[in-house]
Amino acid sequence: MKTDVCVIGGGPAGLGAVKSACENGAKVVLLEREYRLGGILNQCIHNGFGLHYFGEELTGPEFAQRLANDVVNSKAKIFLNSTVSKVEKKADKKMIVTAESPEGVLQIEAKCVVFSAGCREKPAAGINLCGTRPAGIFTAGAAQKLVNIHGKMVGKNIVILGSGDVGLIMARRLTCEGANVIGVYEIMPNCGGLARNVAQCIKDFNIPLHLSTSIVEVVGKKRVEGVYVAPVKPDFSFDLSKKEFIKCDTLLLSVGLLPETDLLNDFNLERSPVTNSYAVNEYYQTSVPEIFICGNVMHVNDLVDNVTNEGIHAGKCASQFAKGGVPCENKIEITHDSHIKYTVPKYVYRGSGELKISFRVDKEYRRVMVKAKSGGEVISQTPHPVVRAGEMEQIKLDKSKIKDDLEILLEVI
């Protein structure tokens, strides 16, 4: 089958991409491995989604359905239960996407692909967790799927390692299902999740949150019997003299997400070490021009509203690419100071119009000015009352003011 744009993954990023690529006149094929659209949102049954994008507060599934409705009613060809197993580029620059589907092997020939396969959770091995590997260790998202989609409980006395949003949300969810959540343990001195989730998931239910504390050993043969926790010193070594045993039957890990980039490994795309994904330009295009990426596979987002907007942008640019190309003269690399960990995009082209730059900072700063400098001049200043490591920030620029360089700086005021 031939198409202009092939979108891989039907979560909010992919749905945004399909919608905008269709609206911009491209022929679109969407491949999704699950039996329905919506991605991770289907298991995020809590509310708090969509305030920015839809202007009202929705639950995850409701947000997903609204996006999916637009796509189902568009001209895009949608394949469900279809897992992409290979992405290749032919000598004539055509992209060939292979997927396993109930109808057999699908081969899609596309002018470009939008890759929106989301992220996966770091497992126990990803953090060198010491001790045994009995039953009862789950990543927080796997537990979320079991409890919310399959209606199966994961345990009775539960310890959560890591204070990311998924962990905090699951602390509340499991408490509501009658479990005893003994505590959330976080290695860093600050909480990884949003302040609102600390308030409504942890404080509302009096769940203890232990900062600068981590698990040093898992104990148990068949099933988890407990964990040893210990304070973490400023140099990140454990203070084993204060080691303490916590009896529990279940351990949830909420220790970070990794972009699901494996399918693109063979392309040797330019990587972005901080995001664990690939460097992109302002069109969310990778170093292979036929490959666009967006959503959590580009960089792990905290808000689905931002994910959707990224998808919409990538879909629009991909359709423009398929129709003849995107302007790509006078490439400039965006540089930044050490307070900023990375920017998306990494590259821009001189021209006109609005440019949106997303970034993350290394720690919390109060009352800062985010400055963009080009040609020795400040071309934009955006005040932020507070910026936090756990939250993605954004600034908007007028591209016509960009000269031969672009630097993003954070100044405390």
Next chain:
Amino acid sequence: MELTCIRCPIGCSLTVTKNADGTVTVTGNNCPRGAEYGRQEMLEPKRTITSVKKIKNGTISLKTNKAVPKEKYFDVLKAIKNVPEKRSYSVGGVLIKNVCGTNADVVITNINIEKF
């Protein structure tokens, strides 16, 4: 009272005080929704409750269509567990009307039945 506003992901730190005349003053909010939240939280804290119920062949996801008083949290969850199975479910449909006398309805947000 020091609070974190939960009405949007920014999570402003609010200071809420009850004045002698019974009115409530909120500072630290970035927008009017925060003032509303702070006042409500001082007078009668409310939450939107979401949950899941097992049905034949799968589950349904649920929410209260309004925030309900916080002290009714576990009563609402119990009412959801105890409500008998219906013959059919539809997204957007009401599972329980006026749950626990809160004036809020429990509404179906998703149906999880895998079809192959």
